[in-house]
Amino acid sequence: MNVLFPKKKFKIISQGGNMEFNLTKTCRNLAASFAGECQAGMRYQLIAKDALNQGYKTLSDEIKHIAKNETYHAKVFFDYIIQNNGNTKNIEITNGFPFEGDTIENGLMFAADAEAKESDLIYPEYARIAAEEGFKEISDTFLRVAEVESHHRIMFEYLYKNFKEGTLFTSDKPIEYECTNCGFRFTAKQAFSVCPLCKSSQGFVKLHLP
Ligand SMILES: [Fe+2]
Ligand SMILES: [Fe+2]
Structure with a gap:
């Protein structure tokens, strides 16, 4: 067995009443979350690259570490969709995604802001909807991810403030x-x-770090 990536057996978590999973709000919320996490991960990698180019190796490493967390959040959401929806469905979502942060300083500031939105508003609301639709495990997962994002927010706020003030x-x-x-x-x-x-x-x- 591959100890780094053990094979998982997928099972249906909840039938969500009589609804087809792809018609639930939870399915769309998972898809939006997947898209959001992928983009956050990429935005952070871009900040990390700039930080490295400017000689901030340990700052770059820390941002990369958070980017990796976002990749794994995306994977968790992706797996729930595949597990419940199969391989072939196209999921239509309409959502706004941020394109902000032209410098390291701005990138860190907008990252803190985006993490706050995820941890305080978006994921708690998605968790509430998932619970309402009968997807207890997915609801719990949204809350767990929200907790991580809350810590990411603290980290980015710290990095932003200290980078800006030259006190890292x-x-x-x-x-x-x-x-x-x-x-x-x-x-x-x-x-x-x-x-x-x-x-x-x-x-x-x-x-x-905090
Ligand atoms: Fe995340
Ligand atoms: Fe995050």
Whole structure:
């Protein structure tokens, strides 16, 4: 068995009353969520690329990590659709998706905003509708994803504020800064601009995240 990607056996989670699954609001909400998660993941990858190009390696890695989370959210939603709707149905959705964030700073700000909408409005509402239509497991999943998005919001708010203010690598009181390349550690109010041990730039210093 492949331990990284174990095969799953699909089963129908709920009949959702007598409705055909593809006629439910939950089916359309899953499709919209899949589209939203795919786009969020790609937007974050683009911010991560800009961050890397500007020398912010650890910032880039953190944003990539969140992008990976969104890819897995998309996979969970995709699997629910396939599981309940089969392989062949085309699902029509009409939705608005954001195209914002022309700089790292803006990208981080809009990302925090989008995460807040998902965690506070969109997914709780989709969870409510799924429960109403009889899809308990899907409802619980929407709520679990909302919880993750809530943490993503906190992360993006932190990254946005500190990137904007130039305080990603400074602190009011002395804290430990670590070079992610060589492991050198140093306690001060400000991280080294060049690692004294391996000469890596400040962009490789481990971030202090919320
Ligand atoms: Fe997500
Ligand atoms: Fe997210």
